[in-house]
Amino acid sequence: MTDLASINLVDSDTLECPFPAYRTLREQAPVYRMPQTGFWVVSRYDLVMEAVRDTATFSSQINQASSAGGHPEVAALFQQEGVPFASTLISADPPEHTRYRSLVNRAFTAGRVRGMQGYIQQIVDELIDGFIADGEVEFVADFAIKLPIYIIADQLGVPRSDMQKFKDWSDASVPIGLDIGKDAELARARLVIEFQKYFLERIEERRHAPKDDILGDLVAARLEDGRPLNGSELLSIIQQLLVAGNETTTNALAAGMVLLIENPDQLALLRAGDDKTMRTFCEEVLRLEAPVAGLFRVTTRDTVLGGTEIPAGALVNLRWAAANRDERVFENPDALDVCRRNAGAQIGFGVGVHFCVGAMLAREEMFLGFKTLLRRLDNIRLVSEADTRAHHANFILRGLKQLRLAFEPAEAARAAE
Numbered sequence: 001m002t003d004l005a006s007i008n009l010v011d012s013d014t015l016e017c018p019f020p021a022y023r024t025l026r027e028q029a030p031v032y033r034m035p036q037t038g039f040w041v042v043s044r045y046d047l048v049m050e051a052v053r054d055t056a057t058f059s060s061q062i063n064q065a066s067s068a069g070g071h072p073e074v075a076a077l078f079q080q081e082g083v084p085f086a087s088t089l090i091s092a093d094p095p096e097h098t099r100y101r102s103l104v105n106r107a108f109t110a111g112r113v114r115g116m117q118g119y120i121q122q123i124v125d126e127l128i129d130g131f132i133a134d135g136e137v138e139f140v141a142d143f144a145i146k147l148p149i150y151i152i153a154d155q156l157g158v159p160r161s162d163m164q165k166f167k168d169w170s171d172a173s174v175p176i177g178l179d180i181g182k183d184a185e186l187a188r189a190r191l192v193i194e195f196q197k198y199f200l201e202r203i204e205e206r207r208h209a210p211k212d213d214i215l216g217d218l219v220a221a222r223l224e225d226g227r228p229l230n231g232s233e234l235l236s237i238i239q240q241l242l243v244a245g246n247e248t249t250t251n252a253l254a255a256g257m258v259l260l261i262e263n264p265d266q267l268a269l270l271r272a273g274d275d276k277t278m279r280t281f282c283e284e285v286l287r288l289e290a291p292v293a294g295l296f297r298v299t300t301r302d303t304v305l306g307g308t309e310i311p312a313g314a315l316v317n318l319r320w321a322a323a324n325r326d327e328r329v330f331e332n333p334d335a336l337d338v339c340r341r342n343a344g345a346q347i348g349f350g351v352g353v354h355f356c357v358g359a360m361l362a363r364e365e366m367f368l369g370f371k372t373l374l375r376r377l378d379n380i381r382l383v384s385e386a387d388t389r390a391h392h393a394n395f396i397l398r399g400l401k402q403l404r405l406a407f408e409p410a411e412a413a414r415a416a417e
């Protein structure tokens with residue numbers, strides 16, 4: 001366990017492996033004001049649940065990106081050249097949140113995602129076809145990034161040939177939760193403005209020629225008062241679908257491969273197991289390596305959480321990643337267990353009104369992705385162990401920079417037996 005006084009969750013070594021620090025926080029200070037940043041961190045499962053359900057006290061009306069800085073020049077640049085973002089889903093509270101949420105809920109229901117299985121399977125197979133003959137792959141670039149980005153591009157109804165732009169815009173929009181300095185923030189803002197211009201054009205196209213895709217649905221949608229979404233609201237929703245659906249699923253796929261390689265006994269159980277075991281494995285990946293490590297709320301009034309007083313106006317980070325390893329809820333919490341009975345209690349997709357819109361889609365991408373990779377590749381191994389210890393420096397999202405894997409194609413391996 002780490003010493004409480006030495007804990008600094010935004011320090012680069014701790015970002016790389018935060019789990020011992022989370023344990024100390026859960027034990028000694030489950031509602032903790034970090035002296036280095038001034039914001040609060042909630043790390044115990046029951047307390048994260050309590051806070052997330054009290055949306056009147058723990059409000060989402062903050063700009064996740066600005067929670068660690070926010071230079072005035074960036075706001076000015078948006079004012080001059082871009083479109084100021086409306087507060088829609090992730091940064092809205094009920095009742096405004098409910099209005100927007102009801103419009104996007106229809107996009108990724110369980111039924112709709114079930115209907116997408118064949119289509120997701122096809123993309124998974126095409127991606128594997130692209131590298132299987134090589135016997136090695138940089139898994140992040142050639143599988144984990146492409147799968148979710150192809151799918152969200154198709155769903156939004158924009159060409160896959162624009163994928164690199166998507167990726168750049170998505171990266172520029174990802175909340176970091178660290179002060180990266182004015183120049184870096186301005187560079188990110190310019191990319192976001194490019195994204196806005198691109199989608200404003202696509203929105204105009206849909207207005208003149210309606211299309212049966214999510215973008216078309218959003219342009220045609222009407223709020224309760226009969227008014228259509230304006231450009232700023234549309235951009236805010238599209239940006240969230242693009243960002244929330246990309247980096248997160250990418251990170252889950254890469255983290256899952258590492259967990260499999262590091263736990264050969266569990267891999268054997270998974271290979272011998274059924275679809276239910278595979279679904280449990282997906283929950284375990286989200287529990288152990290929560291790709292969204294934690295998100296901010298701001299307190300609307302003085303409050304008490306877990307016996308600790310928090311003043312009004314405080315930034316509070318609800319740490320899903322720490323709650324997901326709470327020994328009060330999960331037995332032997334640091335271990336991967338593909339037969340864990342309560343794996344589904346993990347809260348990597350959040351809880352309550354903001355529960356992830358894309359959870360069903362992400363689960364299906366993971367399920368079909370891992371299942372097919374294990375069917376088609378044998379003897380999957382790391383090219384360099386160092387890859388597993390190099391995550392992006394990001395306080396909000398946790399993800400590997402790269403993951404070089406070697407393997408034998410399963411068909412060839414069997415034929416040689």
Ligand code: HEM
Nearest residue numbers: 089090244245248249252292348349350354356357358362
């Ligand atoms: C493994 C992949 C994913 C993870 C771990 C994840 C995680 C999360 C979490 C923790 C939240 C809660 C936000 C909060 O409480 O403030 C959230 C919300 C959201 N997610 Fe995901 N997500 C994933 C994939 C996706 C996908 C594929 C999409 C879209 C296609 C998506 C779209 C959204 C949106 C729009 C919200 C905001 C919902 C709201 O505020 O009502 N996510 N996600």
